[in-house]
Amino acid sequence: MSQATCPVCGTDARSPFRAPQPEIAPDLDMRPGEPTRSTLRDWIQVCPQCGASAPDLSALPQTARAVVESDEYRALSTSGLEETLPFRRWALICERTGDRAQQAEALLQAAWAADDAAVMTEAAGLRTAVAALWDGTQDVELGLRRLDVLRRAGLFDAAEAWAATLSERGPDELARSIIGFQRARIAARDIGRHLISSALPPPARAPHVSHGKRATTGFWSRLLRK
Numbered sequence: 001m002s003q004a005t006c007p008v009c010g011t012d013a014r015s016p017f018r019a020p021q022p023e024i025a026p027d028l029d030m031r032p033g034e035p036t037r038s039t040l041r042d043w044i045q046v047c048p049q050c051g052a053s054a055p056d057l058s059a060l061p062q063t064a065r066a067v068v069e070s071d072e073y074r075a076l077s078t079s080g081l082e083e084t085l086p087f088r089r090w091a092l093i094c095e096r097t098g099d100r101a102q103q104a105e106a107l108l109q110a111a112w113a114a115d116d117a118a119v120m121t122e123a124a125g126l127r128t129a130v131a132a133l134w135d136g137t138q139d140v141e142l143g144l145r146r147l148d149v150l151r152r153a154g155l156f157d158a159a160e161a162w163a164a165t166l167s168e169r170g171p172d173e174l175a176r177s178i179i180g181f182q183r184a185r186i187a188a189r190d191i192g193r194h195l196i197s198s199a200l201p202p203p204a205r206a207p208h209v210s211h212g213k214r215a216t217t218g219f220w221s222r223l224l225r226k
């Protein structure tokens, strides 16, 4: 590793943060458990000179410069919650450089930062933006995460409609468990955080499912480790 610098302004950048591995199950939106969870504020590096923000500043593409120097980027610092700013900045860079998947992750992380600051209106607004980016996804994991994002944004009608869409796709048993859990929480008008482990079938049955014929992603195996 040669010395890292901010590609926008040339200021020295420290090496990227390496979060510890989680030891506790994630939330239903896949926010990792502790000890990873509470390191959220360290996940994004912010250049002290120009305000460029990214998980790894030195890896920013040259095209990020125009974004960081834009009025819209500067305006982020005077709108919204300060704790969410690094994530919203990174999200804008992702958006402008065409990485919608990373943009959604960044906005969801911003929502987590708003959760931690107990500013629920901002958290709900950020989740609404994430749900829009993930609208219509065919990916099983993203689909289930989107269901949690809609519920926690308080968009209960949209959440219930999305749960019905996911159910029509013939989900496997684990996905059915999560959808059923979410539907009960939606019916109860619950916007709270829940561990994914609380939505899974009893552990004795889960390993059987994981060896079923349906090809599963690393998603389930990661869940079942916990």
Ligand SMILES: [Zn+2]
Residues within 6 Å of the ligand: 006, 007, 008, 009, 010, 011, 047, 048, 049, 050, 051, 052
């Ligand atoms: Zn910089």
